[in-house]
Amino acid sequence: MNFIDVKLLWRDWKGGQLNLVVSALVLAVMVVTAVSLFADRVERGLNQQITSFLASDLTLRGGIEISDDYRAKAQELNLQTADLALFRSMVFAGDNNHLASVKAVSNAYPLRGEVELSDDLEIGKLSNHTNGPASGEAWVEARLFNLLDIKIGDKIEVGYLKLTVTHLIVNEPDRGTGFTAAGARVMMSIDDLPASQLVRPGSRIGYRFLMSGDDRSIETYKKWYQKREDALKNSSELKHFRLVTPENAEEQLADAMQRGRAFLLLSGTIGVLLAGLAMALASQRYASRLTDQVALMKAWGQSTGSIRRSQFVRLFIIASVSTILGMLLGWLSHYMLLEVAKGVLNVELPLPGARPWIVAVVTGFVCVLGFALPALWHLPTIEPLRVLRRDLPDSLLGQGRRLAIGVVSLLVLTYWYSESLITSLLFLGALFALFAVCALVALQFLKLVQNLGSWRGSFVRLGLANLWRRRGQTLVQLVGFSTTLMLLLVVTGLRTNLIAEWEAQLPEDTPSHFLYNVADREVDAVKQVLADSNVTTTPWFPMVRGRLVAINGEAITRERMSQSDGLSREVNFTQTVDLPTSNEIVDGQWWSSPPAGLEFSMEEQVATEIGVGIGDEIEFSVGGIKITATLASIRSVDWQSMNPNFYVVFYPGALDRYAPNWVTAVRAAKSTNVNRGALAKQAPFVSKMVQLYPTAVVLELGDVIARIRDVINRVTQGLELILFLVLICGALVLFAAIGVSYDERLRENAILRTLGSSKKIIIGALAVEFAMLGAIAGLIASMGAEAILFFVQKNVFDMVAQWHPSLWFVGIGSGVVLITVLGLARSRDIITVPPLQSLRQIT
Amino acid sequence: MTQSILRAQGVSKRVRTADHDLTILDDVSLDIKLGQSVAIIGPSGAGKSTLLGLLAGLDTPTDGEIWMGEHQITATNEEGRAAIRAKMVGFVFQTFQLLGSLTALENVSLPMELSGQRDARQRATEYLAKVGLAERLSHYPKQLSGGEQQRVALARAFACSPKILFADEPTGNLDQATGLKISDLLFDLNRQSDTTLVLVTHEQRLAERCESIITIDDGRLLSQVTS
Numbered sequence A: 001m002n003f004i005d006v007k008l009l010w011r012d013w014k015g016g017q018l019n020l021v022v023s024a025l026v027l028a029v030m031v032v033t034a035v036s037l038f039a040d041r042v043e044r045g046l047n048q049q050i051t052s053f054l055a056s057d058l059t060l061r062g063g064i065e066i067s068d069d070y071r072a073k074a075q076e077l078n079l080q081t082a083d084l085a086l087f088r089s090m091v092f093a094g095d096n097n098h099l100a101s102v103k104a105v106s107n108a109y110p111l112r113g114e115v116e117l118s119d120d121l122e123i124g125k126l127s128n129h130t131n132g133p134a135s136g137e138a139w140v141e142a143r144l145f146n147l148l149d150i151k152i153g154d155k156i157e158v159g160y161l162k163l164t165v166t167h168l169i170v171n172e173p174d175r176g177t178g179f180t181a182a183g184a185r186v187m188m189s190i191d192d193l194p195a196s197q198l199v200r201p202g203s204r205i206g207y208r209f210l211m212s213g214d215d216r217s218i219e220t221y222k223k224w225y226q227k228r229e230d231a232l233k234n235s236s237e238l239k240h241f242r243l244v245t246p247e248n249a250e251e252q253l254a255d256a257m258q259r260g261r262a263f264l265l266l267s268g269t270i271g272v273l274l275a276g277l278a279m280a281l282a283s284q285r286y287a288s289r290l291t292d293q294v295a296l297m298k299a300w301g302q303s304t305g306s307i308r309r310s311q312f313v314r315l316f317i318i319a320s321v322s323t324i325l326g327m328l329l330g331w332l333s334h335y336m337l338l339e340v341a342k343g344v345l346n347v348e349l350p351l352p353g354a355r356p357w358i359v360a361v362v363t364g365f366v367c368v369l370g371f372a373l374p375a376l377w378h379l380p381t382i383e384p385l386r387v388l389r390r391d392l393p394d395s396l397l398g399q400g401r402r403l404a405i406g407v408v409s410l411l412v413l414t415y416w417y418s419e420s421l422i423t424s425l426l427f428l429g430a431l432f433a434l435f436a437v438c439a440l441v442a443l444q445f446l447k448l449v450q451n452l453g454s455w456r457g458s459f460v461r462l463g464l465a466n467l468w469r470r471r472g473q474t475l476v477q478l479v480g481f482s483t484t485l486m487l488l489l490v491v492t493g494l495r496t497n498l499i500a501e502w503e504a505q506l507p508e509d510t511p512s513h514f515l516y517n518v519a520d521r522e523v524d525a526v527k528q529v530l531a532d533s534n535v536t537t538t539p540w541f542p543m544v545r546g547r548l549v550a551i552n553g554e555a556i557t558r559e560r561m562s563q564s565d566g567l568s569r570e571v572n573f574t575q576t577v578d579l580p581t582s583n584e585i586v587d588g589q590w591w592s593s594p595p596a597g598l599e600f601s602m603e604e605q606v607a608t609e610i611g612v613g614i615g616d617e618i619e620f621s622v623g624g625i626k627i628t629a630t631l632a633s634i635r636s637v638d639w640q641s642m643n644p645n646f647y648v649v650f651y652p653g654a655l656d657r658y659a660p661n662w663v664t665a666v667r668a669a670k671s672t673n674v675n676r677g678a679l680a681k682q683a684p685f686v687s688k689m690v691q692l693y694p695t696a697v698v699l700e701l702g703d704v705i706a707r708i709r710d711v712i713n714r715v716t717q718g719l720e721l722i723l724f725l726v727l728i729c730g731a732l733v734l735f736a737a738i739g740v741s742y743d744e745r746l747r748e749n750a751i752l753r754t755l756g757s758s759k760k761i762i763i764g765a766l767a768v769e770f771a772m773l774g775a776i777a778g779l780i781a782s783m784g785a786e787a788i789l790f791f792v793q794k795n796v797f798d799m800v801a802q803w804h805p806s807l808w809f810v811g812i813g814s815g816v817v818l819i820t821v822l823g824l825a826r827s828r829d830i831i832t833v834p835p836l837q838s839l840r841q842i843t
Numbered sequence B: 001m002t003q004s005i006l007r008a009q010g011v012s013k014r015v016r017t018a019d020h021d022l023t024i025l026d027d028v029s030l031d032i033k034l035g036q037s038v039a040i041i042g043p044s045g046a047g048k049s050t051l052l053g054l055l056a057g058l059d060t061p062t063d064g065e066i067w068m069g070e071h072q073i074t075a076t077n078e079e080g081r082a083a084i085r086a087k088m089v090g091f092v093f094q095t096f097q098l099l100g101s102l103t104a105l106e107n108v109s110l111p112m113e114l115s116g117q118r119d120a121r122q123r124a125t126e127y128l129a130k131v132g133l134a135e136r137l138s139h140y141p142k143q144l145s146g147g148e149q150q151r152v153a154l155a156r157a158f159a160c161s162p163k164i165l166f167a168d169e170p171t172g173n174l175d176q177a178t179g180l181k182i183s184d185l186l187f188d189l190n191r192q193s194d195t196t197l198v199l200v201t202h203e204q205r206l207a208e209r210c211e212s213i214i215t216i217d218d219g220r221l222l223s224q225v226t227s
């Protein structure tokens, strides 16, 4: 029985009856394979880094210098230790500068793993080191060579310090998460840190205390730390430090990756859903073609059981071959996703594990079981009498039941992809709601169009009437197409329009640069430099970082802190007499005269979040020193203004003893230099600034926007790639839906032609039908996309929403062109086969 | 007396329709001998096809018994009947019932392949030559005329060497001249293979070529005349 199954299947394939089922299945598997291969390899790459992520067995992290009791315990246990300080700083060489990620390390670093260095851009010889750079040396990442136009042996300036570049960093054990949005790495000795003068009270520095030793001592240290933590649970002592073990570092990343993978797979699920729909429709047609064959075989004495077996064998072959093909194509297309992600990901990508392949195989087989099999299920039970009485009804599974099986299959897949029932229910729920809305809107359009047809020329009427007459089918096509097109338009819109529009909406006087980390004693001189360079600035603000520790005398417990973002992290404080521009008082009073005691003003959202009102006494801690002040006013802040903004503003005087750094925003004339390459983009004042005041940091707004745009570009390009595959699934739905009415159309058109309709009229009617279908699909897609973009602009970007005429143009245009071309291509037999032959084919 | 191959005893078929019970066949008894050719004739709607279906074991009667050789096909279930059909029965239909996705050769060899016959292709080629289609082996049904299609169907039926061949209006869809050629071929092949032939037709001329004529009307057997 087995050989003949393959033969029959091969003949069905050659006869074109399996094209749609197979291509839908291949596409579904391909989408899922590409996405999960990509996710898996990235995940593995990141995880591999984690194993030596810490460059130690334990790492204590803190925003302030590690306190002595933690060091003492490590010493007592005889652990090896090393110190790190991480921060961003301008580094420069000659006229070039770059905002680098500086890592100052003690000589014992790394305790675990090795730093891989090279002396050559060509990465000829690699050398492995288990110690950090010596005093006076700097090791740098290769891209800094281009950015600063330097080579090995050149000097670079970091703060007030000149360091000699001695090696290139190829790899470091604790490189981080692998996302390279930050500046290029510069590694220096921690002993040089004081001389650089980069560490100031207000600077944002991450401290790390690395430890390693034998398992017992490490365990003891962990227990000691945990005990200490437990004891402090209800105290108000600030939690400055966090112990990171390889396990909890991995856990965090694993969590993030799990979410990312689920997101990607869920977007792929839309493809699976559409492919499933196409498969179900195509299988139904395939089944009706097989009916005679099965009846004949049964008349010849084949038993129900053997036909059922044969059916399974055939479906198994279809599933296997398509799945393998889909996996192959998925493997190829995951390289495209990797290519897109390359710029933001800086990890070695190991080979994928088994899971993506398992995901692919399961997807393939679940699709066959959930979408194809239900439509074919009744075949083996067809009565042999059918060979004599063709009017016997076939006991096709009810539409409702097939739908239910399909939905359950999808649910099983999404649940398996996301590993969360709620996520998958929400996702499918949202998707079906979207479908429902699209269907409702589409129905209204169809009604409208139907009325339109009654007064138009003959073939127009014919085409439009067809649209309405087969409205069930029309709706399936519309919904499948318009939702995918909508998502594609949204993603493309995000990529091409949104950032540009946001940038265009920035006020004329939006600053071009931010200047921060300017020391007290440098401020006057810097102001002079800026004035000489003819750039204007917004007011200067002194800035310190601190946090809230008590409200009305009641200490904020760690428990409470963890509930509110505004409480758990350090925020920026300033002091000023005048209400900053783009701030508005919403409650209380801005000072008109010096207050009697210490008073401050707070930003609206933070105030609401932590639940404080005018008159409340709040205690702050700035670098461990505490101050108490009364809340005098609450402000709303227009973050859009791009001016330096602060959560907490004191009346002048309160912060004097904390040695604040100064910040300001600079408005330089727009750089006319079109070639904004790495070397040629600097406003003239910047190089002057950083050379004279090397510890100050200059951040160019254009840079920041460019970086955001780059990330958005890559994410959306990746999504576009996936959605493009999904769109092909949508095209398959179109094909399959045309197939459902194919024989009927063939007969109708044959009759029309024998009655004397010209070929022109028939082509015209078909073209009108598909073009209108495309126009409606495009219109719905554009409406939906515009609505989604409106929401994003209003709520995410906080900007005035805009119309996007190009989106409507592209949406409707591509809908009309795509559907007309595909539809006519699919219907070409209807047009070309002579009427006599098509009449004969059907009977 | 020759052995009987097909025997019906008091066979009735009633179906329940929306408002009343409909009797399609009423108490039909008949006996067909091995190697005999029998025509079932009668006006349209008389129940000829229904009787053929029952005799071939494609359907079960409401009352009565049917024997095919030593098997009582009314006493077994569909699986059992399928096994008996596989062993003994072949069909030719009014609408040819060729599979559109298969070539002429494939159409003829399929039933033999299904029953696991080794030399299926060889036999199929041989029988297609017998029906005069040696040159058309790789043609698909839609490339063949109606008469040619029915010849493929005849080749398909006889290649399996069935004990009994059931033919429901084999010339019904063909013009007179072609129909005549097909019936010549049918009787030729039948003679060569000693097959028992049960033929439904309403063409008197075709019926007269059979050794025995069974006439039914309105579900009742009027006569069985053996010449």
Ligand SMILES: Nc1ncnc2c1ncn2[C@@H]1O[C@H](COP(=O)(O)OP(=O)(O)OP(=O)(O)O)[C@@H](O)[C@H]1O
Residues within 6 Å of the ligand: B015, B017, B022, B024, B042, B043, B044, B045, B046, B047, B048, B049, B050, B051, B202
């Ligand atoms: N399952 C059924 N349900 C209802 N009516 C049926 C059923 N089977 C057969 N009939 C009816 O029984 C009658 C006899 O049908 P049958 O097909 O056997 O006639 P026939 O003699 O072959 O006619 P024709 O020469 O037109 O082919 C017809 O009126 C038919 O409609």
Ligand SMILES: [Mg+2]
Residues within 6 Å of the ligand: B048, B049, B050, B168
């Ligand atoms: Mg009949």
